[in-house]
Amino acid sequence: MAGGPSSTALIAAVGAAGGLGLVPAGYLTAEAFADRIDQVEAATDAPWGANLFLPGPPAADDAAVAAHADALRPLAEARGVALGDPRWEDDAVDAKVDVLLERRPAAITFTFGCPPAELVGRLREATGAVLVATVTTPAEAVEATTAGVDALALQGAEAGGHRGVFVDDRAFPGGGELVPLDELLARTRTETPLPLLAAGGLMTGADVRRVLDAGASGVQLGTALLCTPEAGTSATHRRALLDRRYDGTTVTRGFTGRPARGLANPLALAFPDAPSAYPEVHHLTRPLRAAAAEQGDPDAVHLWAGDGWRGVTEEPVGTLLARIARDAGL
Ligand SMILES: Cc1cc2nc3c(=O)[nH]c(=O)nc-3n(C[C@H](O)[C@H](O)[C@H](O)COP(=O)(O)O)c2cc1C
Structure with missing residues (x-):
């Protein structure tokens, strides 16, 4: 992981x-x-x-990535950070x-x-x-x-x-x-x-x-x-899982440009049509996700979790x- x-x-x-x-x-x-x-x-x-x-090789639609950036920018600004550079590597x-x-x-x-x-x-x-x-x-x-x-x-x-x-x-x-x-x-x-x-x-x-x-x-x-004590999972991620902060999981490209399953928080749900552009979108959203995690705000953090998440101990x-x-x- x-x-x-x-x-x-x-x-x-x-x-x-x-x-x-x-x-x-x-x-x-x-x-x-x-x-x-x-x-x-x-x-x-x-x-x-x-x-x-x-x-895989670069496959991003630059216009789609730019549109995703426009939609995300207010979320980043609200948390006091700029979006990242959507680069391929x-x-x-x-x-x-x-x-x-x-x-x-x-x-x-x-x-x-x-x-x-x-x-x-x-x-x-x-x-x-x-x-x-x-x-x-x-x-x-x-x-x-x-x-x-x-x-x-x-x-x-x-x-x-x-x-x-x-x-x-x-x-x-x-x-x-x-x-x-x-x-x-x-x-x-x-x-x-x-x-x-x-x-x-x-x-x-x-x-x-x-x-x-x-x-x-x-x-x-x-x-x-x-949520084991040995895991390096962030405190924000742990709390969201243990406190059952969201109702379930969803698959989204919104955070990274690649489909991933995580808790159905607002950012995951907001972008069902986010571009297929990995890792460009990963780099784009990284500062936003990091700032949200640091601020203890799980709504804009990638809270990866499988469908069995209610069973975490x-x-x-x-x-x-x-x-x-x-x-x-x-
Ligand atoms: C937080 C998290 C990070 C993950 N990171 C990776 C990864 O780096 N490489 C990988 O092959 N799979 C990764 N996976 C997927 C797992 O390999 C595995 O397919 C998945 O966790 C199994 O489903 P479960 O989470 O319901 O147990 C990750 C899964 C989670 C939950």
């Missing part, structure tokens, strides 16, 4: 509990990513993994791959795109890591299988945070077909021989048992960890994961 929640303490605690914590590369410079890996290795002897963004993915080529991650997961076969081969040979592509549809699962990854993270429609759609298709509010996790598992199992990790809305042992019984080989948790990671594993009969 890039952007703060997946702190070194969270990754170490997940490892200590028998899970595999992922060092999130997203939004960091390659140097900061390497530092994060050093910190994790200093904090734990447990295996760790890494997560890479694979943003590729999350320094090549430099981050170079960092990983020198390390020993147990797994590398990808999101926002299909890893090219050449990259899969290079990373496997150099690192020995299990390579995992995030997919949201059976078609993406087939494409990733062909690219040669070892496993798939099936991200159901319930999942919190950005959707991993390979291409953000504006014909769909979710950037592609919003397939609920159980349906995605059923429809994908027959399309690929790869092990499937289920993600999206999994909060309890019963949820985990259900997807394992449906053919998943493992699970990926996000939202369930957000403040248990320590070890207690939470032990409970989920026990209740899942593991």
